Amino acid sequence: MLNVAETCVGTRALGPGMRSAVWVQGCPFRCPGCLAPEWIPDRPARAVAPADLAAELLADPRVTGLTFSGGEPMEQAAGLAEVARLARRDRSGLTLICFTGYRLERLRSRPPGDGVAALLAEADVLIDGLYVAARDDDRGLRGSSNQRVHHLTGRLRDAAEVLATGPRKIEIRVRAGAALYVGVPSRALAAAYPPVARGDGRDAMTVPGALAGGAGEGSAR
Numbered sequence: 001m002l003n004v005a006e007t008c009v010g011t012r013a014l015g016p017g018m019r020s021a022v023w024v025q026g027c028p029f030r031c032p033g034c035l036a037p038e039w040i041p042d043r044p045a046r047a048v049a050p051a052d053l054a055a056e057l058l059a060d061p062r063v064t065g066l067t068f069s070g071g072e073p074m075e076q077a078a079g080l081a082e083v084a085r086l087a088r089r090d091r092s093g094l095t096l097i098c099f100t101g102y103r104l105e106r107l108r109s110r111p112p113g114d115g116v117a118a119l120l121a122e123a124d125v126l127i128d129g130l131y132v133a134a135r136d137d138d139r140g141l142r143g144s145s146n147q148r149v150h151h152l153t154g155r156l157r158d159a160a161e162v163l164a165t166g167p168r169k170i171e172i173r174v175r176a177g178a179a180l181y182v183g184v185p186s187r188a189l190a191a192a193y194p195p196v197a198r199g200d201g202r203d204a205m206t207v208p209g210a211l212a213g214g215a216g217e218g219s220a221r
């Protein structure tokens with residue numbers, strides 16, 4: 001089972017085309033400026049089987065790609081690799097972008113858990129490295145300029161410039177009185193809605209809700 005913090009079915013803010021995004025719960029890093037601190041603790045969130053999550057992400061027939069973020073996707077690599085495999089079985093041509101706070105070299109030489117090689121084998125693009133607020137240059141799908149956009153296959157090569165240095169997009173989804181910000185936010189937006197400590201030992205995003213991006217980029221990395 002996967003431990004999922006949030007999903008968004010059908011967004012144009014997290015990579016080329018219409019995509020569905022998953023943010024997993026739990027991250028071993030503590031990047032200052034992480035905009036999704038409530039997704040850092042390794043605690044139970046929503047338990048979902050890979051087959052159910054794959055079906056959920058494909059509920060919109062316009063979806064042509066998936067984006068995995070968090071939290072730290074590599075901590076749940078085996079389950080996410082299975083989600084990608086099942087989704088691709090049901091929809092041909094699906095592309096996969098995956099964020100991670102780990103460096104690609106580390107993932108290959110000393111994978112932090114089961115399934116890392118399988119997830120890397122599914123990913124078309126891996127955006128790696130921790131989020132460094134001082135190097136947030138307001139450009140690209142990566143949150144800061146130290147993060148690298150690796151094209152592990154040729155499927156999203158034509159979007160290389162957009163992914164690395166293109167303009168950022170944010171979509172706002174209103175759900176049950178809170179707002180989910182989907183995408184990598186500009187520095188100005190992130191400053192306007194900083195995460196706050198709730199005071200109960202768990203961090204949470206301030207009103208109007210969660211600010212989710214690509215792995216810590218504004219969210220996970």
Ligand code: SF4
Pocket residue numbers: 027028029030031033034035036040070071072100101130131215216217218219220221
């Ligand atoms: S920015 Fe990403 S890698 Fe860093 S603490 Fe947040 S979720 Fe983890």
